[in-house]
Amino acid sequence: MSQSGAIMVLGGGVAGVQTALDLADLGYYVYLVEKKASIGGVMAQLDKTFPTNDCSL
């Protein structure tokens, strides 16, 4: 059986988004599945991030 070139990523927070981006860059088709209406997860709620206290947007 030939190998599939697609991967499912479950959860669209910072980890899920990064995984999906890297997999796409590596040559795979990605299904990014998120139950909410937008991706970003908790990180999108953060004002600034430590240790440098910048926004990382």
Added chain:
Amino acid sequence: MYCPKVVVDTYNERLDITSATHIDYAQAIPASYYIDAKECLRLNYETCNLCAQTCTAKAIDFSQKPKKLKLDVGAVVLTPGFGKVDDSVLEKFGYGKYPDVVTSYEFERLTCASGPTEGHVVRLSDHREPKKIAFLQCVGSRDETCGNGYCSTVCCMYALKEASVAKEHDPDLDVTIFFMDVRTQGKGFDEARKRAVEKYGINVVRARVPRVDEIDGRLGLTWVTDDGKSHSGIFDMVVLSVGLDAPEDAQKIADIAKIELNNYEFCQTTPGQPLATSRDGIYVAGAFQGPKDIPESVTQASGVAAMASELLAEGRNTRTVTLTYPDEDTALEAEEPRIGVFVCHCGVNIAGTVDVKAVRDYAGTLPNVVLYEDTLYSCSQDALKTIAGKIKENRLNRVVIAACSPRTHEPLFQETLRSVGLNPALIEMANIRDQCAWVHAQEPEAATEKSKDLVRMAAAKARLLEPLEQPTVDVTPSALVIGGGASGMGAALSIAEQGYKCVLVEKSDKLGGNLARLTWTMDGQDAAKVLKDLTSRVKKNKNIEVLLETEVEAISGYVGNFSTTVSREGKTEIINHGVVVLATGGKEYKPNTYLYGENNRVLTQLELEQKLKRGKSFLKGANNIVMIQCVGSRGDDMSHCSKLCCTQAVKNALKLKEAKPDATVYILYRDIRTFGFYEDLYREARKQGVQFIRYTLDRKPEVLKAGRGIKVRVYDSLIGEDIDIPANLLVLSTGIAPGENEALAKIIKAPLTSDGFFLEAHAKLRPVEVAVDGVYLCGLAHGPKSLEECMAQAKAAAAKAVIPLAKGRVAVAPIVSRVNQDTCIGCGICESLCPFKAIEIVKVGKKRKAQTITASCKGCGICASHCPTLAISMGGFTDDAIMAQIHAFAGDNCGEEA
């Protein structure tokens, strides 16, 4: 917008309201409205339908039903994040009862400029600014009564951050943080903690506050410090530093995916394979694998990408879709400029301050502008489609977008240009949001004037924009991994299993690095097994060539085409490769204090492990064993925290108790940093009777000779005096020092941190990349960390390293310099000034001429501004374009206005 149903805004932690039809937050992706099905009147009560009727785009269709999709995938990655601690846990601290007790999530929204109070911290009870705030740590963490025995890892640091931000808003604010232990063990965190505490004067109290009471509309706290004394204080506001729980639906995910969870309902993994679940082909990353911060989540995310890529190496590029663009309309591009100006409202972000319509109409008066429009959200998918349509319809050949920052959004609009057959260089953005509307909110007229000026300058530049080639260079499809420890082997294996050749160079005579000195992994398993597994797989893999006793002498080239000189047995060899992974490791710190090296009863933790491995006979008569933490770390020699010594000490204390149950083990510590699930080990050690005694920097323990033996003197704050412990064995937790990184850093031109570790390109978003393209980083070379983290990082570095190899070509930004060979006089000034070695002098015929090495050039323009004959021009930033912007800035004042 017409939705009549008011609902609480969960993005703002219920501190604000929105409607059932809403966009989660201003930068949400996708930034389209959606209907909250739980709240919608139409879906729940079959009334209303207002939105569907008013939507001019007819985008609302209530007849849609949920659909089941079947996806054919070769691997699954679980990144469900973390859940929230149950409110019942928070109620103990008065949450829900007293309005001024808030969670750290709520406080985050209060300090945020886009939050419900626009960044003003106020009490929710009376909307007045608090004067005294207390942060309570470990709410829902390190607390078996709520079932969360683990440490949530991130709360100490985020509390310090939130406290700093609050102090920045109001310097007179009095902030106290109540810690059990201050756990700021991440890279650069301890330094950040020190800065925050010193700069902002944040009070640090090591005590657990059991409850919160209301006293005359304020909040009363009582706590007991290490010395046994009881204290109390009154605060205006209490912030609960809420821990990270397992995701709410963890059990459901586990059932569906058929994977195992640990006893806290997080995903079960091992230190050697931290990203693998119990089922093949299903991987895990982020907080579901265990509580962790952003850099580690991002690292693991890249790491699982590598895992999936290893598994599905044959399937690579079989399902991807290649974007195709229409051919460039070069004839249109060459015509007289036809500029379209799009002025963005960005909702109220711009339009709330700047008179967008006035700016739009002003744009219409500028030369060569043939179309001027305003858009609500230019970056939204439908707006981009509209813009694309308008470009075609009006045959535009230059575009000005007056909106936000080109740093974040230019690529998006460049895509739009490409999609309609225009060169992506033919766009210019005017930043009227980040650098205008947002920062001049109180001066709408001045902001509107500034916006007009910025648009005029952008249009002036746009007139002179020229199409730029999109150069790419071929990639040598192999990697060089420097360092043969666990991280280096992990990275090499992953790269090899993803299908690429890899050379692994190690300067010593064997593979293994620090792992070879370790006896047990953090979960008490045999470290030698992990090592053996790694080394045998490395040796077996046909894609890996191992070079022992080999040192790197020089690296030249750039991403895709590096050429490295190594020396081996006195001979030099050249290796060509496309990418580099730095895995040079670190080393155990060797102290010259506490009689180390003088008395054979004094060992380091690693030395203890090695002794224990050989047998327990040396423990005969060792009734008192003392461990001292932070020897070297967090001090004068090394300012950083070595992150793993606390857990290592606790692990070894347990091994000692196992080998000799009647021995008393003392651990003298400053903060016990057994973060994450390692907290279980700490609790177990306390249960087993290991004695933990906290010391402070001003009263460090002393080690004294006592006859043939030694004794350790330490101040016991509970009894308020020094106690002497006769120690049969003294074990020093000496931490991790950086390896000899300076030479390599110079060769690669990669920066080091002040502690001597390699500096990543971005602390959070690019944790395994180095500022030099094509160079990646993992393991102790990056900073102290456990084997588990090293392995995840090795995978992550491998994923990043394979990206250019898998693509086969790397794109080069077209903003590079170009030398006009006719006017160049070959003086070489540019060559000597270029910070990236990206311009060189070559012989053209008989003359010396400068030539840009396109792949290395970063477009900084030093060469252009220093060229005596003005022979160098910069793509997208030509002299003429910048001069045009200057003239446009001057407007009527300048005689040379075009």
Added chain:
Amino acid sequence: MAEVARQALADAGVNPQRMSLEWASAAEGPRFVELITYYVNKIKGLGALGQGENEPEADVIARRLSAAVKAAGARKPRTAFGTLAKKMAKSGDYSPEAVSEAVRTKVMPGLRAERIAEEILICLADGAKSAADLAAMTGADDAEVEKALTALAKKKAVREEGAGWALG
């Protein structure tokens, strides 16, 4: 570059404090705000261009700077500047004193001479002038003007006309 610009501004009669070079890293939003606010206030203190202390009228400044821009694009001063930058990159000595001194001695003489020459051409565009008039207009001393005129005459850019000079 900043030092050259400052000294060139001073040469043209502009208060060099009007030009500022500051550093703020990507993460330093607050610092950026401080810098900008301070700088804008400083400029407010200096007044509009041409109205600051010891500054000539705005039209004189404009003429001087027109000449200076041309001078700064000329090959000789640029070579001097480039060579200096190369030397400093090699030595690594970027102390303000050293930079200022080097620019003053290595770059400015050529740049000023070029500026005066260019300005003479501008001054002569609307009719012949005496050497003394040209000295007054360019803010140069007689010797500098004479040197410039001689060089320009050699290139046939100017010629003597009666008691004064005209474009060649």
Added chain:
Amino acid sequence: MSAQMDNNKENAMAQEGFDPRILGFFCHWCCYAAADSAGVSRYQYPPNVRVVRVMCTGRIDTRFVLEAFKCGADGVFTGG
């Protein structure tokens, strides 16, 4: 003289109603990014500066600065 005093003195000298026109050259990676981050944090500052983005302050040619003044700028702020 301390920066603070300097600042006060210049404030006192500031001409009534004088709104200087200032041109900024900002480095894409540093100052331009800092200015963006100031925006994201909603810090407020005077609206007198108009910005030309360059990829690096090294790009800034002396001619650009002189030209800006020639065209009547009251100040030029280069930010790296």
